[in-house]
Amino acid sequence: MNGLKDRLIARALEEGFVAARICRPDAVPEVPARLGAFLESGFHGQMDWMERRVEWRGDPATLWPEARSILMLAESYTPESDPMERLGWRDRGVISVYAQNRDYHDLVKKRLKRLARWLIDEAGGAVKVFVDTAPVPEKALGQAAGLGWQGKHTNLVSRDWGNWAFLGSVFTTLELEPDAPEVDNCGSCRACLDVCPTDAFPAPYRLDARRCISYLTIEHRGPVQEDLRVLMGNRIYGCDDCLAVCPWNKFAVQASDIRYGARAELEAPNLADLTRLDDGAFRAVFSGSPIKRIGRDRFVRNVLYAIGNSGDVGLSAVAQALCDDPDATVADAARWAVRRLTQTDAT
Incomplete structure (x- = not known):
């Protein structure tokens, strides 16, 4: 064999x-x-x-x-390119690579x-x-x-x-000769643990998904607790921080399939534009994308959290337009974003 x-x-x-x-x-x-x-x-x-x-x-x-x-x-x-470069773009959202x-x-x-x-x-x-x-x-x-x-x-x-x-x-069902297991080569490095914005790692090799931005933006249903919203920044679907800082990426291999390359409109999407998506438009934009499975409401919730974290007062009117959204979680996120931006303006 x-x-x-x-x-x-x-x-x-x-x-x-x-x-x-x-x-x-x-x-x-x-x-x-x-x-x-x-x-x-x-x-x-x-x-x-x-x-x-x-x-x-x-x-x-x-x-x-x-x-x-x-x-x-x-x-x-x-x-x-480095996905963390876009974390400071106030009017843009960051989608996991x-x-x-x-x-x-x-x-x-x-x-x-x-x-x-x-x-x-x-x-x-x-x-x-x-x-x-x-x-x-x-x-x-x-x-x-x-x-x-x-x-x-x-x-x-x-x-x-x-x-x-x-x-x-x-x-x-075939018997094939197994390979030797790999050993841990992390050593004393803590880059992935220290970069996590929400402290989702209670210890090395342990993840508390309840604090992980990937979980919060994708799996978590309903409102996200407010202290975590603030830490999500402009990440609107997933989070790559712990992956991006790994020093072993100096050996990273280029993707063999061009379909893993970013669609231009999803590389750094405009937050205001995303809030205007109704269910039909959301499905059309994200057809064939893993984002489609979380649905319009959860996605727009994430976008509104990013708007609230933007510090861009000019986006307050965008959030205000969704304060009476039929989805209670979206409406809650919109009101929170307006409060955040108003407070930012006042200070």
Whole structure:
């Protein structure tokens, strides 16, 4: 099977993946305890889905008992410029790099399926592919397979491609030689922990999602508590700060798919324009984008928080126009933004 493994890895790189490694389904025995501690602490917030299928999420061997090997893959989406440069643009919003164009789930899954079909044609067996849409502990499996290690920000980091990468997996009934796991190379570095604007890391390697801007802008339903709104700045969908400052990004690899490059209108969108989106316009603008799934109301809520943080009094009229929005959370965000800007003007 070693010959097959070599050809499989080569094929994965031809498909555009930046790295591919193999582990066993039982290679992450530490995950159930870590997951249990995370859930018991309540760090998952409103992500109730994490409490479901917890046995699958904690043990990949139970997700598909027939699987004998897991091919873990990384696909680079390295941005062309530093995403933190736009954090000071008062009238503009910042969207996480991964969401500035096409939904990566669709792009990665197509590549995984092509690779899986190739494997079946070459060696038979059965396969299942996953990309962030099933209870698979991808980051832990990535470390077990030797792709990289889970850094202090809990994301996977590699000495070869930094930390700008999507992860995918191919489960197979074939027996393939596993690779050696990667070791932690964070050392004494605290860059990702210290840059977090909301102190979402209670300790290295531990994330309290309830304070994470990615969680607050994407997963959290309803109003965000006011002390956290102030810290969100102009981030309107996701947050890249902890990824952007990782020193291992000096080895970052350019994205192989041009569809990961930012759409011009999403690289630094005008906040005032975004507040004018009704449901239909929102769906049209974000067709094919991961942003579409949070809906117009949650997105405009985020935009209004950014307006409130802008210090730009000229945007107060934009927020005022939404103070009676049919969605209570949007209306609350608009009134908060007006108060913030009014107070800024008064001082």
